[in-house]
Amino acid sequence: MRPEPDKDWSKFWWLEPDVTFLNHGAFGACPKPVLEVQQQFRLRLEQQPLRFLAQDLEGLLDSARQVLAEFVGADPLDLVFVPNATTGINTVLRSLHFMPDDELLTTNHEYNACRNALDFVAARSGAQVVVAEIPLPIESPQQVIEAVVAKISPKTRLALLDHVSSQTGLVMPIQALVRELSQRGIDTLIDGAHAPGTIPLSLPTIGATYYTGNCHKWLCAPKGAAFLYVQRDRQAQIRPLTISHGANSPRTDRSRFRLEFDWPGTYDPSAYLSVPTAIEFLGGLLPGGWPELMARNRAKALAARKVLCEALNVSPPCPDEMIAALAVVPLPDGSYQALQISLLNQYGIEVPIVPWPGGQKRLVRVAAQIYNTVLQYEYLAQALVKLLAAEAG
Structure with missing residues (x-):
């Protein structure tokens, strides 16, 4: 079952409710106010x-x-x-x-x-x-x-x-x-x-x-x-x-x-x-202002990476100190376009699959904004496990 974003915060954004949006890093998303x-x-x-x-x-x-x-x-x-x-x-x-x-x-x-x-x-x-x-x-x-x-x-x-x-x-x-x-x-x-x-x-x-x-x-x-x-x-x-x-x-x-x-x-x-x-507006969402928001998003990005690494049985590709609100996890070789399309069409997940360094090598890149939840990253991990297994035949 597709998890919902954090309702305490997602209410301020116009993001489509039927999409698990894990790609804030691409173009951002502007709050209603x-x-x-x-x-x-x-x-x-x-x-x-x-x-x-x-x-x-x-x-x-x-x-x-x-x-x-x-x-x-x-x-x-x-x-x-x-x-x-x-x-x-x-x-x-x-x-x-x-x-x-x-x-x-x-x-x-x-x-x-x-x-x-x-x-x-x-x-x-x-x-x-x-x-x-x-x-x-x-x-x-x-x-x-x-x-x-x-x-x-x-x-x-x-x-x-x-x-x-x-x-x-x-x-x-x-x-x-x-x-x-x-x-x-x-x-x-x-x-x-x-x-x-x-x-x-x-x-x-x-x-x-x-x-x-x-x-x-x-x-x-x-x-x-x-x-x-x-x-x-x-x-x-x-x-x-x-x-x-x-x-x-x-x-x-x-x-x-x-x-x-x-x-x-x-x-x-x-x-x-x-x-x-x-x-x-963003600085007023949490009692600690921007420092708390940045720390919260970073912690969420690290948690997302941990969930994905454990599900996919891979090691984190960089030390924690090099992470802010984005994190990548390596994936087996294959088509990055096809996998990204399958995640959206089959599971309603908007997340980039990044070619690295090109050809058939791939990374999944997750973003962490205040409206995202760890349940959403777990849902992504489950979808990736199923889709990668199907790719492998």
Whole structure:
């Protein structure tokens, strides 16, 4: 029998009741109260578009950015809103200029869309993409550091690194990696798509040159809300993908960085403006606020992994310290698409089966949000055992 989500919390989301939703990490899910606030902003925009966009928006963005900056431990002057982390990665990569002898360092865990952006700029400039192979299974974060450092050369110009890997859910030792690279004069671009809302953040402490993260995933803001952080001394180099009025604005009361990013042309800013409500709402669900929510989700992810590993008779592929709100478990070789479709069609389970490192190798990746229960993970384990047995004949 299919278990229900935790009713104390699932009532705040619009998720389909007949689907066991274990894939919050893909696109997030926005709570009803946050969507209501977004709709209020949209109505305000439509009631008086000129006043809203030309007069009110700048102050509203500043207020939303202030709340977000406090959450990620940054100065709001160093943050701009972007629609998603992939846009943030593209924005930085396409603003920088590389030479044919340059090397752009990344890992085999990098998110496919962002790896495509790296390959694009490398092909355009003649630079070389160098890939550090981080093993899975992995025994310690030190193996990540060793793998990345081993690929550094005098030609390394930039490193694109995940904070939390989308494919494998690994929390990378990002502060140590940034320190190793910075000591060698190498800039760092951090893909933090899954970090905000799953691990505590202090962007200046991390020390990355550039950092981008999503608000629509674990902060549960509406779709199309993310941020880009750029160190103050690099902001003049970073231009938005859309060049608009800010490029030649005569204003001197705001940085060119804000003038360009805050006005890309006519758009719907309601997702950005709803970020403070999302932070407040999720942070108010438990007595301990965000720290308790993040700890609770992490504990749930570890419990889910334990259930799956025991049912499938496999070992955890990484130490507990490398887990936040996502966890993966290895599966026998086979078609990842077919298995994911069978889980949904036969059992009503929405969970990603991830190809790793490609071909017929597979991982099951579970997400842990407050509305999920251990009974749901047990149900997934039972379904996997049956489907894998059927595959094996």
